Amino acid sequence: MLSLAQVVALADAMEPRFRALVLVATFGCPRWGEVTALHRQDVDADRGPQRSGRRTGQGR
Template sequence: MPETGHADFSQDRRFRAFILLATFPSVRWGEITALTRSDTDLRAGTVRIKAVYTQRSMGEMVLGPPKSKAGRRTVGIPKASIPALTEHLAIYVKEAPGSLVFPGAKGGPMRRSGFNRASAWLGRSPGHRCPEPALS
């Protein structure tokens, strides 16, 4: 957040729906990066978690099932988040049912490093630290 205490709305909107899904229904990184268009049901307000991406130590991205049966689930999306996801699907996601909802820069699964680089606050250098809040 800038010094005003308000969120920076000029930031790239590609990550808005991603942040909302990761925050409110608490979808994990590997789950959210594996979501496809066919996993989303905006009328019902749900996403279906059926796979996860895992990044191996050498950088390879591997698609597989969730760790447990409980990991395969349908998650409700807050009504307030549905417009952002609707916009995201319309603008950034290919029409094919198997298209990734949140693809990386080259079309494959999004990597944390790519997300961190692409979603950085505007005007902020990589080594920049936010100032400590003043204590009164």
């Protein structure tokens, strides 16, 4: 398990387009399918990630 400082360092080391993915996956506690189904328009900077309603097709 990573410390808070390690998660932030990892996010900072990622390409900018993947930084939010690392942070949402770490602190939002979504399932992997939810993380991979997110699009930029699904994340509100003030309210955080919103449920997209999309499915990835995995597991079904």
